[in-house]
Amino acid sequence: MDWKLELVIVPVSDVDRAKKFYTDQLGFTEDVDHRAGDSFRVVQLTPPGSACSITIGTGVTSATPGTYQGTHLVVTDIEAARAELVERGVEVGEPFHFGAQGKQDGLHPERSDYSTFLSFEDPDGNGWTVQEVGHRP
16 A cells, blocks of 8 residues: 655745745745635645645644744755755755765765755745755766
């Protein structure tokens, strides 16, 4: 039996502000924006190339906005990903490394698959981590 992770709920305080951030600045696709009165709204957004989506909204979680930390997005080129985020106006940190695993590329001795990351936050302070996997120098 397959167990597929297909949806992660991210707590936000302002659905429209968060939706704009995730679609305009991160490039996520809007899949659903459904309201059922003033107390329920679900917005489903999918990162480019991902099989897993996020949901933001009203009445979808009791978690406090800004409390989610470390949700990972995986890319094959951390430097290209960072450049795209900066171009889209996202405040993003510099790449950082944990340990030296895998093949080194010579230009970035610390850079290796599963060990190179960068991070950013959404408008509520939910922290995202971008991890490099599959980089080919």
